[in-house]
Structures are given as structure tokens and as C-alpha cells.
Amino acid sequence: MGKTVKMATMFVLVLLFVTGYALAAGSGTVTYEKDVKKILSENCLSCHGSDAPTMTEFKKDQDKYKKAMKGPRVDTYANLMVIVNGSDTGALMRRLDDGKNTKNGKPGNMYTYLGGTDAEKAKNLEVIKKWVGGWTLKRKKDMSADELKAIKALEK
Numbered sequence: 001m002g003k004t005v006k007m008a009t010m011f012v013l014v015l016l017f018v019t020g021y022a023l024a025a026g027s028g029t030v031t032y033e034k035d036v037k038k039i040l041s042e043n044c045l046s047c048h049g050s051d052a053p054t055m056t057e058f059k060k061d062q063d064k065y066k067k068a069m070k071g072p073r074v075d076t077y078a079n080l081m082v083i084v085n086g087s088d089t090g091a092l093m094r095r096l097d098d099g100k101n102t103k104n105g106k107p108g109n110m111y112t113y114l115g116g117t118d119a120e121k122a123k124n125l126e127v128i129k130k131w132v133g134g135w136t137l138k139r140k141k142d143m144s145a146d147e148l149k150a151i152k153a154l155e156k
């Protein structure tokens with residue numbers, strides 16, 4: 001390789017590195033509005049949308065809703081938070097985990113809906129994990145104050 005080519009290659013590499021770094025820094029915090037809402041509306045709302053029951057309704061007659069392929073609504077931030085750190089804390093994490101944190105090593109039963117391909121599922125899970133912050137599959141009663149505090153799940 002000639003000296004000029006080497007220099008040019010170096011220059012391009014440095015430029016790529018700097019741009020990549022700037023982009024990563026610029027994207028900032030993962031939020032519901034910016035990142036999570038889109039993933040859910042594309043992959044979950046057909047069964048968890050505004051025509052689905054609230055968690056309270058769902059709990060009253062789970063069999064009926066399961067037969068109708070409807071899960072509790074996650075169509076708004078408030079509804080979604082019920083399964084993140086509300087009355088059903090950790091349900092989102094338990095159902096979406098890819099198997100790395102589950103007891104039997106199998107993915108949660110909603111993981112499969114995260115995307116059309118394995119790559120897409122992994123990518124969307126990564127975003128949701130970053131959004132949640134402290135990713136734990138525990139139930140609220142088994143979580144420490146610190147573990148609860150580690151759940152960030154910002155709206156904006």
C-alpha cells in the first residue's frame with residue numbers, strides 16, 4: 001500500500017470512529033416516546049391494543065381473554081407501566097427475556113413477537129432492556145428497594 005493510501009485509510013477510520021461516537025452519544029437516553037412505543041405498536045398492539053382489556057379486566061377473566069388472544073393493554077405509557085413496575089411488576093421482563101435470565105433457559109413466551117427475525121428480536125430486546133434499566137425477572141415482593149429504583153423506564 002502506498003503512503004497516501006495508508007494515510008487516506010487512517011483518515012477514513014478516524015472519521016468513522018468519531019462519527020460513530022457522536023451518533024451514539026447523540027441518541028442519548030432510551031425513552032418510551034422516542035424508542036419503545038414504536039416497537040410495541042409494531043409488534044404487540046394487535047393483541048395488547050386499545051381493544052384489549054385493562055389489567056384489572058384481564059385478571060377478572062383471563063381464560064376468556066386468552067381464548068380471544070387478547071393480553072392486557074399496553075397501548076399507553078400508563079398501561080405499560082403496570083407490567084414494568086406497577087401491580088404486575090416485572091411481567092414485561094419475564095415475558096420478553098430471551099432466556100439469558102430465565103430459570104429454565106427458555107425465552108419468555110412473548111419474546112417470539114419481538115420481531116420477524118432473530119436479529120430483529122435481539123435488537124428490539126436490547127432497546128427495551130436499556131429502557132427498563134435494571135432488568136430483573138423478579139416479582140415486586142422479592143425485589144429490594146435498590147432493584148426497584150434501578151427500573152428507569154422513562155416516558156420522555
Ligand code: HEC
Pocket residue numbers: 040043044045046047048065066068069070071072083088091092093095096109110113114
Ligand atoms: C398474537 C397475540 C399477541 C401478541 C402479538 C403479543 N401478545 Fe402478549 N399476550 C397475549 C396473550 C393472549 C396473553 C395472555 C396469555 C399469557 O399470559 O400468555 C399475553 C400476555 C402478555 C404478558 C403477561 C401479562 C400479565 O401480566 O399477565 C405480557 C407482559 C405480554 N403479553 C407482553 C407482550 C409484548 C411486550 C408483546 C410484543 C413484543 C406481546 N405481548 C405480543 C397475546 C399476544
